[in-house]
Amino acid sequence: EDQVTQSPEALRLQEGESSSLNCSYTVSGLRGLFWYRQDPGKGPEFLFTLYSAGEEKEKERLKATLTKKESFLHITAPKPEDSATYLCAAEGPGTYKYIFGTGTRLKVLA
């Protein structure tokens, strides 16, 4: 069965303390791996799409990487405004269906 697992469930960082969030997937025929940020009570905000192993994408303090089994979201020198839930989702061969992980709730303390 196709599955996406995120770890840790929750993470508290001091401002400036870099870390990584993990997204492990077992999806046959992966077509895309997506990262979103979600603030409480709001819709997910798109961050990155990764298509193939070895691919990397960056945006401000965030960098997403992809291997054949997992994806990482690296957060460099985070700020309190980076506090949010980070969701990853995988799209397999079935069109339109995302398999979501359960998310990592990140709290960055000033």
Add this chain to the structure above:
Amino acid sequence: DTEVTQTPKHLVMGMTNKKSLKCEQHMGHRAMYWYKQKAKKPPELMFVYSYEKLSINESVPSRFSPECPNSSLLNLHLHALQPEDSALYLCASSQGQGPDTQYFGPGTRLTVL
């Protein structure tokens, strides 16, 4: 512009009411989605419209009725809901050609009394 809009932002309804949620996008996307999200859970797919035709129905109860009047608009008609249907309802859209990035709207917070 990657904006998906949803109205209303908040909705409170009784179990006998009929109401509708609306979603709009002007990105030329041909796939549109409805998701339901409970607190601290990921979004759960409900329906997918592809080129204005219902493509996926994830065994959603008939008290939820989707409608896609044109390629830019998506509605979700609600009738005889239960308190457990209270959730954040999210609309998303994508180009309709995989692999496909979905762009989400801000959501409608629904409370069923």
